[in-house]
Amino acid sequence: MTSNRLLQPAWRDASPKASYDVIIVGGGGHGLATAYYLAKEHGIRNVAVLERGWIGGGNAGRNTTIIRSNYLLPGNEPFYEWSMRLWEGLEQELNFNMMVSQNGIINLIHSDAQRDAYARRGNAMILNGADARLLDRAEVRERLPFLNYDDARFPIKGGLMQPRAGTARHDGVVWGYARAASALGVDIIQNCEVLDFLHADGRITGVKTTRGDILAKKTGLAVAGSTTRLTSKLGLKMPIESFVLQAFISEGLKPFMRGAFTFGAGHFYCSQTDKGELVFGGDLDGYNSYAQRGNLPVMEDVLEGGVALVPFLSRLRLLRQWAGVCDMTMDGSPIICAGPFPGFYLNAGWNYGGFKATPASGWCFAHTIARDEPHPLSKAYRLDRFRTGHLIDEKGVGAQPNLH
Amino acid sequence: MLIHCPYCGPRDSQEFTYRGDANGVRPDPSAEDAQQAFYDYVYLRNNPAGDHLEWWYHGAGCRQWLKVSRNTLTHAIAAVHAARAEDKP
Numbered sequence: 039m040t041s042n043r044l045l046q047p048a049w050r051d052a053s054p055k056a057s058y059d060v061i062i063v064g065g066g067g068h069g070l071a072t073a074y075y076l077a078k079e080h081g082i083r084n085v086a087v088l089e090r091g092w093i094g095g096g097n098a099g100r101n102t103t104i105i106r107s108n109y110l111l112p113g114n115e116p117f118y119e120w121s122m123r124l125w126e127g128l129e130q131e132l133n134f135n136m137m138v139s140q141n142g143i144i145n146l147i148h149s150d151a152q153r154d155a156y157a158r159r160g161n162a163m164i165l166n167g168a169d170a171r172l173l174d175r176a177e178v179r180e181r182l183p184f185l186n187y188d189d190a191r192f193p194i195k196g197g198l199m200q201p202r203a204g205t206a207r208h209d210g211v212v213w214g215y216a217r218a219a220s221a222l223g224v225d226i227i228q229n230c231e232v233l234d235f236l237h238a239d240g241r242i243t244g245v246k247t248t249r250g251d252i253l254a255k256k257t258g259l260a261v262a263g264s265t266t267r268l269t270s271k272l273g274l275k276m277p278i279e280s281f282v283l284q285a286f287i288s289e290g291l292k293p294f295m296r297g298a299f300t301f302g303a304g305h306f307y308c309s310q311t312d313k314g315e316l317v318f319g320g321d322l323d324g325y326n327s328y329a330q331r332g333n334l335p336v337m338e339d340v341l342e343g344g345v346a347l348v349p350f351l352s353r354l355r356l357l358r359q360w361a362g363v364c365d366m367t368m369d370g371s372p373i374i375c376a377g378p379f380p381g382f383y384l385n386a387g388w389n390y391g392g393f394k395a396t397p398a399s400g401w402c403f404a405h406t407i408a409r410d411e412p413h414p415l416s417k418a419y420r421l422d423r424f425r426t427g428h429l430i431d432e433k434g435v436g437a438q439p440n441l442h
Numbered sequence: 443m444l445i446h447c448p449y450c451g452p453r454d455s456q457e458f459t460y461r462g463d464a465n466g467v468r469p470d471p472s473a474e475d476a477q478q479a480f481y482d483y484v485y486l487r488n489n490p491a492g493d494h495l496e497w498w499y500h501g502a503g504c505r506q507w508l509k510v511s512r513n514t515l516t517h518a519i520a521a522v523h524a525a526r527a528e529d530k531p
Contacts, residue, residue: 266487280489368484439462
């Protein structure tokens with residue numbers, strides 16, 4: 039009725055000042071969350087978030103919105119469970135509707151060996167304070183009656199469910215953090231691409247950008263797939279390769295399912311949005327790429343996997359498809375650490391699992407920047423673990439990032 | 443994406459398996475700095491946004507290893523040659 043005339047901008051579109059206490063490069067979920075927690079938890083408010091394009095235009099706007107904490111290994115599970123706890127209170131804390139829906143996720147089981155593996159994973163989750171339930175076939179069928187239970191090759195035998203998992207509105211997360219950070223004094227600066235770093239006596243003292251040089255006591259990087267593009271300016275070789283991951287949306291359907299589920303044999307995961315569309319994805323495009331667009335063979339592969347598991351998918355039309363550049367590490371786990379240069383901080387290597395980690399990533403990265411020491415929950419995510427052999431390889435595939 | 447295999451001609455990339463960066467040379471394990479050299483070789487990558495030299499294996503064709511120069515932004519392939527003994531990773 040008012041043609042949006044009464045709407046006010048939710049946050050200030052700032053212009054860069056000459057210097058800041060902290061610069062965060064990258065205006066995605068992780069960068070904005072970091073800025074927010076720096077201001078909120080550590081009282082550091084002279085902060086700028088620099089974004090090359092518009093905030094939330096990278097992987098924060100290119101994921102499948104699933105939030106969960108169903109990891110196995112000690113370095114990972116407590117971190118992701120803290121992220122889940124933050125998600126649970128985030129809308130109230132930021133007073134922003136992020137449409138966090140805890141409708142659960144079910145990882146399907148197709149063999150006895152897989153049931154053993156998921157039972158182990160479920161136990162690891164419970165030991166770390168998360169929730170997990172092993173479902174038998176009838177319990178899965180009750181929740182997801184439309185799956186292909188009696189496929190000759192991959193019959194469904196059960197599932198591992200995390201009831202507290204679910205989905206969140208990806209743009210809402212970005213806007214919520216941006217508004218809250220901006221209100222605390224953080225400058226959010228868009229269309230400001232970082233071209234290089236400023237140095238003095240071996241210390242990183244700021245950044246060169248398309249909008250001029252900006253000085254900072256501390257510079258943090260949260261640029262996901264573009265990490266190597268920036269670290270290469272410092273001559274820093276990273277244990278990262280960039281790959282494209284696609285996601286897909288079907289036409290809208292009446293609400294018929296709750297939560298998300300994953301195929302345990304092929305690579306396919308799916309949830310239904312609040313608008314009724316099915317959102318789903320699968321494997322990475324298998325080769326290094328910065329293209330932010332997907333290839334057709336992987337699209338075909340994902341859809342084949344989907345139809346094998348959910349036969350009625352073959353009757354649906356695909357509405358949209360998109361792709362993001364994932365910073366795949368050599369063990370499939372992320373990096374949050376100070377260094378390796380004074381005044382420089384790294385938040386990278388989120389593989390294709392960064393969205394769910396957004397709150398805890400910001401929480402731990404802010405702690406690392408503010409106190410110059412790792413947060414207890416992210417202390418395993420150090421960059422030098424590849425040198426020392428303390429890898430966190432959930433899938434156990436080794437230094438072959440396109441397989442993680 | 444078509445890869446021009448020197449043995450088979452232009453073939454769909456689906457016939458190939460990707461092995462990754464072909465710049466690394468396996469270090470000498472008996473060298474003084476072997477530990478550092480292996481760390482670099484196994485874990486670190488240049489990961490360029492642009493031309494990238496990489497291994498592809500033609501599993502559904504001639505079953506030969508190829509060294510391909512491909513652009514990671516456009517996927518344009520500039521050169522393909524068969525792996526030679528001196529290319530051994």
